[in-house]
Amino acid sequence: MIEWEGWEVKVSHCFREANQVANILAKMDCEGMLGVTIHIVPPVGTTDALYADSVGILWPKHVD
Numbered sequence: 001m002i003e004w005e006g007w008e009v010k011v012s013h014c015f016r017e018a019n020q021v022a023n024i025l026a027k028m029d030c031e032g033m034l035g036v037t038i039h040i041v042p043p044v045g046t047t048d049a050l051y052a053d054s055v056g057i058l059w060p061k062h063v064d
Contacts, residue, residue, distance in 0.1 A: 017058050020049035 016023040024046050029037070042050050 019053055021046050021053050024049055 014022075021042075025043070028043065028045075
């Protein structure tokens with residue numbers, strides 16, 4: 001897709017602390033089956049993270 005004509009694509013890194021929704025969804029996918037899942041509404045467990053991401057709240061990184 002990056003090489004499609006007429007598209008300008010920029011790839012950048014975002015730490016998981018700045019995008020908790022993506023982090024939660026990635027963890028959910030690791031527990032499930034392979035394939036594509038389409039969510040009509042935010043999945044259970046993502047609502048607080050979705051709000052925090054939308055207003056720019058950063059989640060601290062937990063180091064054990």
